Structure formats: C-alpha cells, structure tokens
Amino acid sequence: MKDILKVIRDEGLVSKRDIANKVGIQESALESVLSLLSSKGYLKTIDSTGEMPSGCIECPISKGCMQKPLAGSVYIITEKGKNYLQKN
Secondary structure, three states: OHHHHHHHHHHOOOOHHHHHHHHOOOHHHHHHHHHHHHHOOOEEEEOOOOOOOHHHOOOOOHHHHHHOOOOOOEEEEOHHHHHHHHHO
C-alpha cells in the first residue's frame, strides 16, 4: 500500500495501469487496494467534471487535469495519507 501511495504522490496524474506496473501488481488487484486506501481515508477520489477541489489549487497540473473529462477516477492523497508516508 505504501508503494502505491508513493507512486500517486510522486507521479501526480498517473494511470492505474502505470501504477500497477510500477508496483508490480495486476490492475484488478490495484482496484481493491485503491478502494481500501480510499475507505481508510488515505486517498480521495476526485470527480474531474466538477469544480476543482481546494486541495488541487496548488497542484502544478491542476489546470490541465480539471479542464477535460478524464476516463476513470482521479485519486489524490489526503493529509492522512501524507502523514502515513512521512511516518513509515
């Protein structure tokens, strides 16, 4: 789980396929881990068709990310997720 959080933190907007390849797991397994990380409060799912969340304002890719509808989900790391990575 930690490796997945690191990839999302370090890569920013990254596909599930790329995350799965970087951490060496199947995409189907990644789906389960992303759901678990979201349910534990380490990740938040962003609807790319709505308003930009306040946490995205400082992101260097936020303007491009929120301008066009994206296929699938966009995940961002929450403060809880950032704290977990700092402690571990």
